[in-house]
Amino acid sequence: MEPSFIKELQTIVGEQYALTDRESLAVYGYDSTPELERLPGAVLLPGTSGEVARIMRLCHGAGICVTPRGSGTNLSGGSLSAGGVVVQTSRLNHLLEIDEENLTATMEPGLITSTLHREVEKLGLFYPPDPGSMNISTMGGNVAENSGGLRGLKYGVTADYVMGLETILADGELLRTGGKVVKDVAGYNLNPLLVSSEGTLGFFTGITVKLIPKPQGKITMLAHFPVLQDAALAVSAIIAAKVIPATLEFLDKVTIKCVEEYAHVGLPLDVDAVLLIEVDGHPVVIAEEAAAVAEICKKHRCSFFQTAQNAAEALKLTEARRTALSALARLKPTTILEDATVPRSCIAAMLKVIQDSAKKHNVVIGTFGHAGDGNLHPTCLTDERDKDEITRAHAAFEEIFDAAIAMGGTITGEHGVGLAKKMYLPKLVGESGIRVMRGIKQAFDPKGILNPGKIF
Amino acid sequence: MDYVKLINCMRCGMCLPTCPTYKETFLETASPRGRVALIRKLQEGELDQSERLLEYLSLCLDCQACATACPSGVNAGELVAEFTCERKSQSGLSFMEDLILRKLVPHPDHLETSMVPMRIYQRTGLQKLVRNLGVLKMFPKPLGRMEGLLPPLPAKPLRQEILEITPAVGRERGTVGFFLGCVMSLIFSDASRATIKLLSSLGYRVITPRNQVCCGAPNMLGGDLDGMKEAARTNIDIFAGYELDFIVTDCGGCGAELKKYGHHLQGSDAAEAFSTKVRDISQILALHADDLMKLLKPLPIKVTYHDPCHIAHCQGIRQEPRDLLKLIPGVEYKELESADACCGSAGTYNISKPEMSDRILQRKLDTVRASGAELLVTSNPGCLLQLKKGLADHLPDVKIMHLTEILAQSMDS
Numbered sequence: 001m002e003p004s005f006i007k008e009l010q011t012i013v014g015e016q017y018a019l020t021d022r023e024s025l026a027v028y029g030y031d032s033t034p035e036l037e038r039l040p041g042a043v044l045l046p047g048t049s050g051e052v053a054r055i056m057r058l059c060h061g062a063g064i065c066v067t068p069r070g071s072g073t074n075l076s077g078g079s080l081s082a083g084g085v086v087v088q089t090s091r092l093n094h095l096l097e098i099d100e101e102n103l104t105a106t107m108e109p110g111l112i113t114s115t116l117h118r119e120v121e122k123l124g125l126f127y128p129p130d131p132g133s134m135n136i137s138t139m140g141g142n143v144a145e146n147s148g149g150l151r152g153l154k155y156g157v158t159a160d161y162v163m164g165l166e167t168i169l170a171d172g173e174l175l176r177t178g179g180k181v182v183k184d185v186a187g188y189n190l191n192p193l194l195v196s197s198e199g200t201l202g203f204f205t206g207i208t209v210k211l212i213p214k215p216q217g218k219i220t221m222l223a224h225f226p227v228l229q230d231a232a233l234a235v236s237a238i239i240a241a242k243v244i245p246a247t248l249e250f251l252d253k254v255t256i257k258c259v260e261e262y263a264h265v266g267l268p269l270d271v272d273a274v275l276l277i278e279v280d281g282h283p284v285v286i287a288e289e290a291a292a293v294a295e296i297c298k299k300h301r302c303s304f305f306q307t308a309q310n311a312a313e314a315l316k317l318t319e320a321r322r323t324a325l326s327a328l329a330r331l332k333p334t335t336i337l338e339d340a341t342v343p344r345s346c347i348a349a350m351l352k353v354i355q356d357s358a359k360k361h362n363v364v365i366g367t368f369g370h371a372g373d374g375n376l377h378p379t380c381l382t383d384e385r386d387k388d389e390i391t392r393a394h395a396a397f398e399e400i401f402d403a404a405i406a407m408g409g410t411i412t413g414e415h416g417v418g419l420a421k422k423m424y425l426p427k428l429v430g431e432s433g434i435r436v437m438r439g440i441k442q443a444f445d446p447k448g449i450l451n452p453g454k455i456f
Numbered sequence: 457m458d459y460v461k462l463i464n465c466m467r468c469g470m471c472l473p474t475c476p477t478y479k480e481t482f483l484e485t486a487s488p489r490g491r492v493a494l495i496r497k498l499q500e501g502e503l504d505q506s507e508r509l510l511e512y513l514s515l516c517l518d519c520q521a522c523a524t525a526c527p528s529g530v531n532a533g534e535l536v537a538e539f540t541c542e543r544k545s546q547s548g549l550s551f552m553e554d555l556i557l558r559k560l561v562p563h564p565d566h567l568e569t570s571m572v573p574m575r576i577y578q579r580t581g582l583q584k585l586v587r588n589l590g591v592l593k594m595f596p597k598p599l600g601r602m603e604g605l606l607p608p609l610p611a612k613p614l615r616q617e618i619l620e621i622t623p624a625v626g627r628e629r630g631t632v633g634f635f636l637g638c639v640m641s642l643i644f645s646d647a648s649r650a651t652i653k654l655l656s657s658l659g660y661r662v663i664t665p666r667n668q669v670c671c672g673a674p675n676m677l678g679g680d681l682d683g684m685k686e687a688a689r690t691n692i693d694i695f696a697g698y699e700l701d702f703i704v705t706d707c708g709g710c711g712a713e714l715k716k717y718g719h720h721l722q723g724s725d726a727a728e729a730f731s732t733k734v735r736d737i738s739q740i741l742a743l744h745a746d747d748l749m750k751l752l753k754p755l756p757i758k759v760t761y762h763d764p765c766h767i768a769h770c771q772g773i774r775q776e777p778r779d780l781l782k783l784i785p786g787v788e789y790k791e792l793e794s795a796d797a798c799c800g801s802a803g804t805y806n807i808s809k810p811e812m813s814d815r816i817l818q819r820k821l822d823t824v825r826a827s828g829a830e831l832l833v834t835s836n837p838g839c840l841l842q843l844k845k846g847l848a849d850h851l852p853d854v855k856i857m858h859l860t861e862i863l864a865q866s867m868d869s
Contacts, residue, residue, distance in 0.1 A: 019483075021508055022503060022506075023485060023494060023503060023506065023508055023509050023512055024483070024484070024485050026493070026494070026497050026502065026503055027484040027485055027489075027490040027493045027494060028484055030467055030493065031467070032466070032467050032468050032469055034466065045482065071469055071472060072467075072469060072484065073468065073469040088482070090482035091482065112473070133468070133469060133470075135470070135473050136469050136470070136472045136473045258527075259527075262527045262529070263527075323470070323527035324527075325468060325527075326466060326468040326470050326526070326527035326528050327527035327528065329464060329466040329468075329527070329528035329529075330527070330528055330529050333460060333463040333464045333466070334463070334466070335466050384463065385463075
């Protein structure tokens with residue numbers, strides 16, 4: 001990067017917020033995606049949306065690429081930049097408004113997801129999307145990746161809550177889409193397009209989300225299953241019985257062992273799988289639902305069924321589940337995580353495919369995930385220094401993706417395509433899909449400076 | 457350094473929200489994940505050992521909140537400390553480091569003598585004069601900070617006054633060795649007196665070997681692993697001379713270090729035996745909560761507790777101090793928000809990195825203010841120094857005490 005160009009960047013954000021030293025660039029060369037690193041040319045931490053617009057204008061003029069970044073917990077390499085400018089949103093982290101009359105919250109993109117949860121819950125309101133990394137992930141990142149989470153089954157994902165966006169376009173112009181209105185059919189519906197655009201269409205500077213009343217109560221349960229397939233069948237049976245739990249999470253034996261080793265919450269080490277189930281809503285209703293869930297689990301040969309006795313115990317269980325991915329790294333240094341997603345009736349079949357592929361390619365795969373919405377996280381436990389094993393891991397995943405597509409599923413449920421899953425996307429969306437996506441990209445960013453090389 | 461420990465970090469970012477310096481800066485270089493990456497890239501040859509890299513690493517408080525948060529079992533704080541030790545073992549200690557870590561710290565006599573001028577300075581009214589005249593501004597900044605942090609010193613270090621054997625009150629239930637930390641002895645002698653009193657009141661015979669030396673934590677902090685091991689061997693030998701049920705300390709920093717003797721002197725059975733006997737005072741008192749409760753009299757006061765990093769993160773002790781405070785009749789216990797976040801003291805960090813330390817302290821004081829507590833309790837001398845100063849400057853109505861002080865006070869009231 002030219003020294004004169006760096007000077008101009010410094011003028012916009014201030015010298016201390018423009019990082020160009022080798023050491024800083026090196027540690028902004030990664031996010032949470034295994035095996036991927038790219039060295040950026042500069043890292044900026046703007047303090048206002050005006051600064052973001054000026055950065056975009058300058059880079060657009062100079063033909064320098066820009067990659068937005070929140071806390072760098074992306075799982076598909078989406079926040080990496082090869083030689084371009086990384087713009088970190090951390091200083092743009094203000095919660096601007098909670099509108100209790102319209103049930104909305106408006107914020108800057110760097111706001112931490114769990115901070116939003118805490119603030120709205122103080123007022124008896126609820127923002128459901130809760131990705132595993134919610135204690136550090138940013139709202140901007142959640143919107144750009146359309147993050148899901150543990151409560152997706154009942155409450156949907158980030159896209160279901162985004163009502164309005166303020167986006168700085170590639171040329172520095174501001175685009176306002178949506179707002180606080182519940183109904184809006186004026187022109188193309190651009191919000192859903194921007195949500196999950198992975199930083200390739202614009203840079204969000206303002207986000208307005210929908211809030212709902214906080215559920216009055218919840219019951220958290222844990223069921224132990226000696227046989228893996230029984231757990232999977234129980235998941236489908238719960239849904240078929242017309243009970244929609246807020247959370248219906250699955251952990252297999254490998255995952256249980258790692259999580260228990262870290263969290264010490266009393267998970268069983270001698271069963272094949274556990275289901276973590278949470279129902280929420282009116283106390284009378286959830287009591288009935290909890291009873292139905294217990295009944296179904298017992299019918300599917302669960303060996304033990306436990307109900308959390310208080311909020312602290314419940315929180316311990318769900319927090320332990322949140323550590324699953326990282327806890328798996330206790331066994332092997334490199335964890336390659338995928339999020340192939342299938343229609344939820346296919347969970348049992350998908351688990352079988354994962355087991356078979358692991359066996360066939362001689363790799364260890366721990367599986368956990370949002371069983372209730374068909375979004376599983378098979379995670380290969382490997383060592384990046386063992387090239388042969390890495391090759392086998394990727395071969396296993398290719399099979400798993402193929403199977404997911406064949407079942408009418410998708411290659412990624414919530415982590416995004418980014419760099420990591422780019423090569424599988426054509427298989428899923430076909431030539432026409434790629435063509436339409438390229439056309440959209442062209443319309444938003446004809447010079448191709450926004451997070452280039454991602455998705456397709 | 458073991459390369460596997462570095463690549464075990466899978467960069468999930470779970471550590472970020474718990475790291476005090478990341479919370480202040482939002483910089484990846486100031487985060488646990490970033491520090492591990494810097495050391496890794498240095499080892500892989502991608503980065504050099506530049507001044508800047510060392511500066512980035514030196515911002516780590518080694519509070520180990522990241523280790524508590526890490527599901528993968530990576531301890532970034534410890535890795536930075538290990539890195540510093542390896543670097544110092546190659547480069548050698550500087551003149552000042554050698555003077556302090558080898559000639560002063562390991563010898564209690566020297567250390568105590570070194571404090572004499574300070575005591576005179578405080579007692580003769582010279583301190584008042586110096587402060588009023590603003591003379592301190594003429595000295596190097598770190599000196600000024602040190603001066604400001606020091607509370608009035610006791611007339612004599614506790615080590616010189618304490619009985620080597622304090623008998624049990626009533627029926628003897630066992631014998632404990634008391635490890636008297638340097639700072640506890642030199643500055644917070646009232647707290648350690650209270651500790652001994654509580655132990656003896658609960659039926660323990662308390663042996664405080666006069667010849668024990670510093671635990672070695674300052675050596676670790678300065679990257680002097682050999683000096684630390686030397687201290688460990690001396691203390692292990694001294695305490696091995698007694699029949700002890702436990703080795704007790706009321707200093708969080710010492711406790712964390714003593715518990716690691718077995719780890720540092722791998723293969724030494726004596727070191728392992730020593731470490732397994734070490735307990736923080738709260739662990740012993742909690743064992744006898746029922747008996748202790750009978751001794752306590754009412755103290756109507758709103759109390760909150762700050763978890764020292766060396767107790768919560770390094771030793772995993774969180775519940776005992778809270779349970780003990782709640783034993784005191786009349787105490788209204790208020791939980792502190794982010795109670796286990798570092799206060800910014802971190803050994804000598806508040807002197808070497810004053811600006812960052814102050815920012816971290818300010819956050820802590822905000823939570824103390826919000827708790828509405830009249831008394832802040834903690835159990836580590838570093839935290840006591842830092843918070844005492846912070847409260848005096850910003851929240852003068854809030855008192856601060858060591859855990860054993862408030863318990864002893866309740867016993868006496």
